[in-house]
Amino acid sequence: MFYVLGAFAAAVGFTAGVLLWIRRTHLLVTVKGASMEPAFHDGEQVIVRRRPPDELRRGQAVVLLALEWEAGYVPAEARGTAAHPAPEVSTTSHVIKRVAAVPGDPLPREQVPVLRHVAEPRVPRGKVILLGDNAAASFDSRRHGYFDIENVIGPVIWPRPS
Numbered sequence: 001m002f003y004v005l006g007a008f009a010a011a012v013g014f015t016a017g018v019l020l021w022i023r024r025t026h027l028l029v030t031v032k033g034a035s036m037e038p039a040f041h042d043g044e045q046v047i048v049r050r051r052p053p054d055e056l057r058r059g060q061a062v063v064l065l066a067l068e069w070e071a072g073y074v075p076a077e078a079r080g081t082a083a084h085p086a087p088e089v090s091t092t093s094h095v096i097k098r099v100a101a102v103p104g105d106p107l108p109r110e111q112v113p114v115l116r117h118v119a120e121p122r123v124p125r126g127k128v129i130l131l132g133d134n135a136a137a138s139f140d141s142r143r144h145g146y147f148d149i150e151n152v153i154g155p156v157i158w159p160r161p162s
Helices: 002-025
Strands: 026-030 045-049 061-065 094-101 127-131 152-159
Touching: 026 094, 026 152, 045 061
Parallel strands: none
Antiparallel strands: 026 045, 045 152, 061 094, 061 152, 094 127
């Protein structure tokens, strides 16, 4: 009897440890809006692997904290211009975008209009350029400029299995 209870307690402890590890290393995020269509659709859930910023690669879909959206942030370069209206304000805490350039990459000036006249030739340390797949519905680096790399949680590893 004690052997069975001990084995059960060990299994419960192991399961709790695995679940805690998964929670610390992964995140489940629900897509809101059309900014990443056709890759990700409104209401779809994705699994994100928490990774250090230096592991980001061009082309990855990533999730970042929406600190700037929540504050209704408008970049200095875009404030008060007709070409760059105020961004949509989100009530979510996460945003999904695709990495266009990481620190040290050449600045993709043609893709990012607000950075066309920036002096530096490369993306500076601590910054990243993020774009939505659906440019018409995305508030991203095209209007915002650089994002702080420290706000990027990690890459989307897969849409949540149905």
